[in-house]
Amino acid sequence: MANSKFEYVKQFEQPDNILPNTWVVVRIDGRGFTKFANKYGFEKPNDKRALELMNAAARAVMAELPDITIAYGVSDEYSFVFHKTCVLFERRSSKLVSTIVSTFTAYYVHYWPTYFPDTPLSPPLPSFDGRAVCYPSVQNLRDYMSWRQVDCHINNLYNTTFWALIQLGGMDATEAEKTLKGTYAADKNEILFSRFSINYNNEPEIYKKGSVVFRDYEPVEPGTHNAAAEADSLAVPVQQSKTQNETDRKRRAKAPIVVEHLDIIKDDFWDRRPWLLSNKPGKIPKEV
Amino acid sequence: MANSKFEYVKQFEQPDNILPNTWVVVRIDGRGFTKFANKYGFEKPNDKRALELMNAAARAVMAELPDITIAYGVSDEYSFVFHKTCVLFERRSSKLVSTIVSTFTAYYVHYWPTYFPDTPLSPPLPSFDGRAVCYPSVQNLRDYMSWRQVDCHINNLYNTTFWALIQLGGMDATEAEKTLKGTYAADKNEILFSRFSINYNNEPEIYKKGSVVFRDYEPVEPGTHNAAAEADSLAVPVQQSKTQNETDRKRRAKAPIVVEHLDIIKDDFWDRRPWLLSNKPGKIPKEV
């Protein structure tokens, strides 16, 4: 029995390769996580265990996929960035998205008991959806990252105040919502401070800044590299010797993957870590 | 702090909605499963526990996503079919693919200890990639399903013979490969029977036919429905009353999701189950 009679159906597969020489961001989002958070009693406004579980899963994704240069997570979402020169899976969108989503989900379920030892998972299980977007210039990429971090800040300030009004102020959700309607950041800071003696600046960085995951090398002096301009002016394919590729691979494998809660909007973060934009591994930190 | 300055980055998201009025097949495949199977000592040529774990995960996916009408699995792959009228997630390809891949992975990891109680998972964890393909006509869809089942048959006959030569015949892999080179189905049947007294026809159906998962209603007499022609001639959007939709939803929820090992190439399977092509729920079987 030959299979050829039916094999014509393969023609219906349509290519979805992402435009070369662009930054690829794969963002994943928890599906129905409001309900999921309620089911497992996540703390409000932030559940530290849940965030650390997200970070552990993201770290595992980066360890399995060295082509990812940086990831940023907040709440139940995570964005993974492939360098513009990346050719993994021939840049097929569905393959990049599904691999990240699947790997992330596997670790999320697997590590669950570590972070929630007392509440085992039961169906319906947590799941994530994902999409890929590509950005031509470094500025576009950084604006994307800034967009997510500003969103983190706006939502966290709102949620912190909203839940303070409820948990400490005794309001119900409707009253709290009404109180916050039309307020600016300064108003919310004022409510927190004057009513509840909470200085928002002293809130944990993981809540205010989200989490950024990357391979760590020795930081450089700002002003000594121009990785952004170099990256922008690139034409692919980049020609590198096999020896160079091998050296890069080894240094990347040695570099620790860290989870930090830093400002990624200002230049400083990027200036000190030129490898994020250049894709050239830096020096392995001595203490590691 | 307004987020508007960065929000322009949303413009870079490109729509990926699948053409309306076509059948959508999402196929997922295990990533690096040869290595994975070795790590956990999967039996050769087929590991019943591994297949049943795949089937359990597929069943769970169908239970969570009632828009899926039928699924077919073999080895470490599974194909899920959305009816041509389906509008779930506005038919966005990345959303359909990532949701299925993530849900499947979550159950695969979660159910692992049920099927492999003695070998706990450890990193790197199992993961799957996926892609969506769309088919305009019923014939195209059925040819796709036939293609996968023929593939199952071809591979299983080969693997059964290959491993018999090794496990029962004492050959090494190279010898077995050489022995099978250029042989036809009849030759392999003959090798199995004359050398090892194995009648391939008596092998378990799950290995020979793969697994088909669907909602089960009372089968109808072949020839009494013409669901294929009806489905082909459809123009979407289908206009149904809310009452009808609600009734359909309830009947679908009541229908048991079954896993069978049947021939899906011949007409009979489809003729007896018109709901698979019509998307109109049938009668709930009395015994359930």
Add this chain to the structure above:
Amino acid sequence: MANSKFEYVKQFEQPDNILPNTWVVVRIDGRGFTKFANKYGFEKPNDKRALELMNAAARAVMAELPDITIAYGVSDEYSFVFHKTCVLFERRSSKLVSTIVSTFTAYYVHYWPTYFPDTPLSPPLPSFDGRAVCYPSVQNLRDYMSWRQVDCHINNLYNTTFWALIQLGGMDATEAEKTLKGTYAADKNEILFSRFSINYNNEPEIYKKGSVVFRDYEPVEPGTHNAAAEADSLAVPVQQSKTQNETDRKRRAKAPIVVEHLDIIKDDFWDRRPWLLSNKPGKIPKEV
């Protein structure tokens, strides 16, 4: 000097092949034709010469591209239909669209002096834009064609009444518009008849129905063929012998290309001309 250094830029071309086994409609529209019509003094509400020039260009397009099975034109737009089995240019969308748009434009400019002998073209010249849309089922395709013909009817009834109010009733554009605001078809018929003794039914068919262009064979008795169901149930690729293909090609080349003004919404038009949906050439009419 080798060209290889720069040839990598070819990788940036992204495939745009249209899904197999679907009907492809390429619709072209005149660019800025309101202004263009004013410049050349087109008659209102319909300019017979301009419509016949459109039809002549469409006829020429069909003669140069035998893969087109039917075309429908109204005002400054024309829709060309490729059969679902068509593989011209590997179904690349930009190639199909640009070829039709270019060929149409060439004939429009070339035939201009035949239809407008006294007003030679001068820059800016007439031009057209185009797009391709694909339809999975015969019903979808016929609904598309019906959509365009209903649009023709609605616009022509409006325009006929609007210009009667101005040209015969002495109104200015604002008064005419106000008079017609909120009126139904019956109202417009009544205005035409009672005020201007115009029976809309007696208006020329080319204005009321638009123009349909196709290869003409001997019509068949309605009910004797079921081309729609056959077309819908097709799986591609269609296997035909070379001899059959050659015979088809010859009969198609012999068939006259006609321009008619018929109802293409009702079944009758399609029932009598099964070759439009089956793509199998009919009998050459004897009188030709």
Add this chain to the structure above:
Amino acid sequence: MANSKFEYVKQFEQPDNILPNTWVVVRIDGRGFTKFANKYGFEKPNDKRALELMNAAARAVMAELPDITIAYGVSDEYSFVFHKTCVLFERRSSKLVSTIVSTFTAYYVHYWPTYFPDTPLSPPLPSFDGRAVCYPSVQNLRDYMSWRQVDCHINNLYNTTFWALIQLGGMDATEAEKTLKGTYAADKNEILFSRFSINYNNEPEIYKKGSVVFRDYEPVEPGTHNAAAEADSLAVPVQQSKTQNETDRKRRAKAPIVVEHLDIIKDDFWDRRPWLLSNKPGKIPKEV
């Protein structure tokens, strides 16, 4: 009669907007121009009238579409470049391609009698197909342009030698082809010089370099601008005041559109004309 019943067919139109912040190149090619050139007796290896007709049509396209910043033509092909910030037609690919192809064709047919006064066009008429490709970085764009100009050089040197062997050397096509097989550029130069006393360097620039079309402003001193780096680092949308836009529009309209035959591979061409990459109009030359 309402049209709503059929209007659902509009849903089948799929968006084809090109990724923002990338350079868009629309390349058009003559369809079947070998045959066409024979029909109208084009001179070999180059027909000056035919090339000038192409250039006249390209110039007209640029005059009608001010969003095009530069165009490059050789033989029967032309590439038109839209600046990376261009938002014409919402960057819809089919609209950009079809508009350029149609406008070009209209002028080609319209201007034909100016360049070929003695040989009127007759069906089948000349036509062009087209496609859009997008390039993220200035280097990618310049490499694309270089690719086309190197192609021009390679083909012209080959054709010049090939036709010299035939027209001056008395060979037939087969002999000429055989003579050139495996030769390098230096060999062809030598054949031209030693056998026919032709110094290839003295051949007309239009044949050796092709034609580059652009808006001309006063050239600047190389080294005084860095338009490439500025363009690469851009994030869109570019925020410009209405007044600035209006000023730009006027200066662009005043700038003469020139057709030159220059080296566009080296930096000098681009360094002297920063407006090509920056999209900021320069100074209008005084002599104009």
